[in-house]
Amino acid sequence: MAALKPSKRVRHLFIVNPTATLQLGLWVALSMVVMTVDHRYHTLGGVHDVLSTVIYPLHYLTRLPTDARNWANENLAGRTTLLEENARLRESQVFFNAQLQKLTTLEAENRRLRSLLESAVNAPERVLIAELLAVDFDPYRHHILLNRGRQHGITVGQPVIDQHGIIGQIIRADPFTATAILITDPNHALPIQINRTGARTLARGTGNFQELELPHIPNNEDVKIGDLLVTSGLGGRFPPGYPVGTISKVEFDPGSPFARIIARPVAQLDRIREVMLLENEPIATPPAVAGTATTPPP
Secondary structure, three states, rough: OOOOOOHHHHHHHHHOOHHHHOOOOOOHHHHHHHHHHHHHOOOHHHHHHHHHHHHHHHHHHHHHHHHHHHHHHHHHHHHHHHHHHHHHHHHHHHHHHHHHHHHHHHHHHHHHHHHHHHHHOOOOEEEEEEEEEEEOOOOOEEEEEEEEOOOHOOOOOEEEEOOOOOOEEEEEEEEOOOEEEEOOOOOOEEEEEEEEOEEEEEEEOOOOOOEEEEOOOOOOOOOOOOEEEOOOOOOEEEEEOOOEEEEEEEOOOOOOEEEEEEEOOOOOOOOOOEEEEEEEOOOOOOOOHHHOOOEOOO
């Protein structure tokens, strides 16, 4: 077979052109000179800015597919992550809210116990702290059940107080529990005296947690709204000087020898949770005075 002859165009590629070689050398030399001058003297800064501005769209178009893929991955994956994180935060918020409610309850209980302990320190008598187990919901029967009984030294007639004042007295003592009658029970009467004047009378329950009735006070007696009522100590059951209530209403009736006087108990009888029982010795008083000063519990 005869050898194939290369075409003119192919042969032209392998022909050495001295002129082209010289031009290439000149351009290379010029490029080196320009790079050296720019490197040392920074004379082509403006040219760089122009070239960067012209080339920037090309760079942007080149990065566009990669940036679009990263944006899609971040947003889709980020949304899923945010939803999961929101769910976790919501669960954590519910948990911490529940814990906060418990802490709030404990804080309120600590305040009540601190007040009771401060009252116990200030009281000259020995005291025993008890908690409520049950409350009688009969509106005219104000009884409470306590978690202390005869095994703890509780006796019938023992005074019951809180951090504010008198609450009532024990009317029944079982081995491990005790029942107390509140001073607002209609069947309870407490010997008291007006702290400002010293006038003595009884504070009878009305069946209302917010009211005590003071009978047998003459119309001409010096009684004012806001006067403090304290235990008189008569009857030998309640020690003297404990707050009972404050006078909230005074009505003088010309047709009656006695005024109508209403007092408000200082203790929050409808909100108590812990009480103190006084372990004081009975006060020695004449039998006649003790018999007329108080009404025996039912």
